[in-house]
Amino acid sequence: MPEGDTVWRACKRLDQALSGQELIRTDFRVPALATTDLSGRTVLEVVPRGKHLLMRMSGGVTVHSHFRMDGSWHLYRPGERWRGGPDHQVRAVLETASWIAVGYRLPVLELVQTDAEESVVGHLGPDLLSPSFDRAQAIANIEAQPEQTISEALLDQRNLAGIGNFYRVEVCFLLGLHPWRPVSSVDVPAAVDLSRRLLKANLRNGTQVSTGINKPGQRTWVFERAGKACRRCGSTILFDTIGTPPRERVTHWCPTCQPALEDAATISS
Numbered sequence: 001m002p003e004g005d006t007v008w009r010a011c012k013r014l015d016q017a018l019s020g021q022e023l024i025r026t027d028f029r030v031p032a033l034a035t036t037d038l039s040g041r042t043v044l045e046v047v048p049r050g051k052h053l054l055m056r057m058s059g060g061v062t063v064h065s066h067f068r069m070d071g072s073w074h075l076y077r078p079g080e081r082w083r084g085g086p087d088h089q090v091r092a093v094l095e096t097a098s099w100i101a102v103g104y105r106l107p108v109l110e111l112v113q114t115d116a117e118e119s120v121v122g123h124l125g126p127d128l129l130s131p132s133f134d135r136a137q138a139i140a141n142i143e144a145q146p147e148q149t150i151s152e153a154l155l156d157q158r159n160l161a162g163i164g165n166f167y168r169v170e171v172c173f174l175l176g177l178h179p180w181r182p183v184s185s186v187d188v189p190a191a192v193d194l195s196r197r198l199l200k201a202n203l204r205n206g207t208q209v210s211t212g213i214n215k216p217g218q219r220t221w222v223f224e225r226a227g228k229a230c231r232r233c234g235s236t237i238l239f240d241t242i243g244t245p246p247r248e249r250v251t252h253w254c255p256t257c258q259p260a261l262e263d264a265a266t267i268s269s
Contacts, residue, residue: 002067004162005202007048008129010073014055014101015046017075021096023057028092030109038063043096048129049121050161055094056114063092064120066108076100128162128196129203138192146184151242151251153183154191163195165249169223170210171195172251178258179242179251185261222252230254 002010026038042058053073055063065071071091074084077099082090084104092103103109112120125141126134138160142153153159154168163171171194172179177186202208209219211231221231226239235256242251 002051002071003164003167003199003208004048004050004127004129005199005205005208007051007053007067007162008203010067011046011048011053013075014053014073017099018043018055018094018096018101019045021098023094023096025095026093028109030091033092033109033111036111038094043094048127049117050124050127050157051164052108052121052124054117054121060114062112062114062117063094064108064110064112064117065092065103065106068107071106071108072104073106074102074104076102124157124161125159126161128160128199133196135189135192135196139188142183142188142192146182148183149180149242150177150183150186150191151179151249152247154195155243155247155249160192160195162199165251166208166220166223167195167198167210168249169252170198170221173221173254173258174210176258178260179240179253181261222254224252226252230257232257 020042022042023039026036028034028036038057038061041061044056044058046053046055051066053065057063072084074082076082082102084102089105090102091106091109094101110120126138141159145153150172151168154163154171155165171191174194175191198210205214207214207219210221211219213219222237225237228237229235230237233254233256235254237252238255239250239252241248243249
C-alpha cells in the first residue's frame with residue numbers, strides 16, 4: 001500500500017503539472033460521478049493529507065482520492081500513450097492543454113466541497129509530512145491507548161497520518177521493539193520522531209529506504225525479508241500477521257534484535 005511519502009510525491013508531481021491550469025475535459029468512470037463535468041474549472045492545488053489526495057478546483061470543489069492497495073495517478077502529454085494499465089482500470093481523466101492526469105484503480109474517488117474536506121479527512125491524526133505537524137497531539141493519541149500494540153498504534157491513521165506497513169516494520173526494528181509490545185512499554189516520542197524522520201528522508205527518492213543504502217536488496221532491515229538473516233545479528237527474520245480484520249497486516253521482525261517484553265526484561269537484568 002502506498003504510504004505518506006509516495007502520496008506526497010504524487011501530489012507534488014500533479015500540482016506542478018496541473019496547478020493554475022484550466023480543465024478542458026474530464027471523464028469520471030465511477031457510477032457516482034458518471035455525469036460530472038469539471039471542464040472550465042481551474043486546478044488550484046493538489047495537496048496530500050496522510051495517504052489521501054485532495055485536488056482543489058475553482059468554484060470550491062475538491063476531487064478526493066485514495067490509492068489504498070494499488071491505485072495510482074499518471075501524467076501524460078497530449079497524444080502520449082497511456083501505460084498505467086488496461087483501459088477498463090481507468091477511473092478518472094483530467095485534461096488540460098498541457099497534461100492529462102489519469103487515475104487508475106482508484107478505490108476511493110469522490111467530489112466534496114472544499115470547505116467540507118474534513119468530512120473525508122477529519123478523522124485523521126496529525127500528518128507526519130505536514131510542515132505544521134502536531135507532534136504533541138500525535139504522541140498523546142498513541143499514548144491514549146496504552147494496552148494497544150505499538151504496531152497497531154503506528155498504523156492507526158487516527159493517531160498519526162501517513163505511516164504504513166513498511167515504515168511501521170522498520171521503525172520497530174530500528175528501535176528494538178517487538179511488534180506485539182504494548183504502547184505502555186514504548187518510548188512513544190522516539191517512535192513518532194523516527195517515523196517522521198524516515199518519511200521525510202525518502203520524500204524525493206523513487207524508493208523507500210531505511211538502511212541508508214539505496215541499492216536493490218539492501219534497502220530494508222527486516223521488511224519482506226522473512227527467512228533471511230538479520231543484517232545486524234544473523235538471526236532468521238520472522239513474520240506473522242498482527243491486528244484484527246480488516247486491519248490485520250503482515251509484520252516482520254528479528255527475534256534477537258527485537259525481543260519480546262519478557263525476554264527484554266531478562267536480558268536487561
